[in-house]
Amino acid sequence: MTEISLPKSVTAAAGTNIALVKYWGKRDAALNLPAAGSLSLTLANLGSETTVRFAPDAGGGDGRDCVLFAGAPADPKFAARVQRFLDLVRTRAGFRLPAEVATTNTVPTAAGLASSAAGFAALALAASRAAGLRLSAAELSELARRGSGSAARSIFGGFVEMSAGTRADGADAVARGLLDEKAWDVRLCVAITAEGPKAIGSTAAMERTALTSPYYQGWLSSVPADLDQARAAIAARDLAALGAVAERSALRMHACAMAANPHILYWNPATVAAMSSVKALRTGGTSAFFTIDAGPHVKVLCGAADAPRVEAALAVTPGVMRVLVLAPGQGAHIVNEN
Ligand code: DP6
Numbered sequence: 001m002t003e004i005s006l007p008k009s010v011t012a013a014a015g016t017n018i019a020l021v022k023y024w025g026k027r028d029a030a031l032n033l034p035a036a037g038s039l040s041l042t043l044a045n046l047g048s049e050t051t052v053r054f055a056p057d058a059g060g061g062d063g064r065d066c067v068l069f070a071g072a073p074a075d076p077k078f079a080a081r082v083q084r085f086l087d088l089v090r091t092r093a094g095f096r097l098p099a100e101v102a103t104t105n106t107v108p109t110a111a112g113l114a115s116s117a118a119g120f121a122a123l124a125l126a127a128s129r130a131a132g133l134r135l136s137a138a139e140l141s142e143l144a145r146r147g148s149g150s151a152a153r154s155i156f157g158g159f160v161e162m163s164a165g166t167r168a169d170g171a172d173a174v175a176r177g178l179l180d181e182k183a184w185d186v187r188l189c190v191a192i193t194a195e196g197p198k199a200i201g202s203t204a205a206m207e208r209t210a211l212t213s214p215y216y217q218g219w220l221s222s223v224p225a226d227l228d229q230a231r232a233a234i235a236a237r238d239l240a241a242l243g244a245v246a247e248r249s250a251l252r253m254h255a256c257a258m259a260a261n262p263h264i265l266y267w268n269p270a271t272v273a274a275m276s277s278v279k280a281l282r283t284g285g286t287s288a289f290f291t292i293d294a295g296p297h298v299k300v301l302c303g304a305a306d307a308p309r310v311e312a313a314l315a316v317t318p319g320v321m322r323v324l325v326l327a328p329g330q331g332a333h334i335v336n337e338n
Helices: 076-093 116-130 137-147 149-155 202-212 216-235 239-258 269-283 304-315
Strands: 010-021 026-028 038-054 066-069 099-105 159-162 175-179 186-192 288-291 298-303 322-326 333-337
Touching: 010 116, 010 149, 010 216, 010 239, 010 288, 026 202, 038 116, 038 149, 038 186, 038 216, 038 322, 066 076, 076 099, 076 116, 076 137, 099 116, 116 137, 116 149, 116 333, 137 149, 137 175, 149 159, 149 175, 159 216, 175 216, 186 304, 202 239, 216 239, 239 288, 239 298, 269 288, 269 298, 269 304, 298 304, 304 322
Parallel strands: 066 099
Antiparallel strands: 010 038, 010 333, 038 099, 038 159, 159 175, 186 298, 186 322, 288 298
């Protein structure tokens, strides 16, 4: 490939995703291979948009990548992670050109909701296209996984399953779409319970869990049955069955992390209060189910018609600062290419 054939710049967007069967642990850190499968819902209106350009003069002409986040130079740790990811794309494309990367999040970043999932899914698509590569969805998922395990799922819209794979090279550790974003009208209501970044990032937390939690093997061995049940519930559009799996998976993941040494506890009092609100909703006849990621926010799965009732119940829960109501969204896609 010659530089002449490269597009000037490519902009891609991706929605974040929330796991209903959690990913928590790796079988290979270098290739970022998950130790078990996972299953998620990709969301609309909560994601990242990334523009990438490879050129000899990109990044100010000193031969180094330039990484902008929300219009300003990205923090050095994030920039280094992006550069390592771009190296994968450059190796695959067979060139060494520097890049300009500009990322914006459609996520209230201060709330600690910004996920690497949407960011690396958008970057995988934008960077590979800007490098002149045309990757299949499975290849994009594999590439996105190198940036962040959960990003492999945001390549696809709607309900998505990620395989742990068995191959040492990770070619089968990719996601696939189960049900597109229009096929089942559910909502995810996000109760924001704190501002600021999370206490410990998921990469470090899952490593500590794997090394020190006595429950880690038990957690891993519980995932395949949860995946089977979640897949069947999605096929049958059975919200109660899917919700039961989602709550169980989240609680097992957190129990496993809490048992690490030092312990990993993401919850605050409002997290627990929001969980109680969800249980009270169910007692009152509303089909709603919680999940919690590596942070204190509570995400509640429900049918579209019940979302206003769920939103109202969460909004009056002590300690809940605000509630976002999100619909299923499409997978990573190109916004602009020239
Ligand atoms: C709790 O995908 O952020 O959100 O692969 O190390 O980047 P890395 O981890 P990451 O972990 C996500 C953890 C989780 C559960 C999930 O999304 O499945």
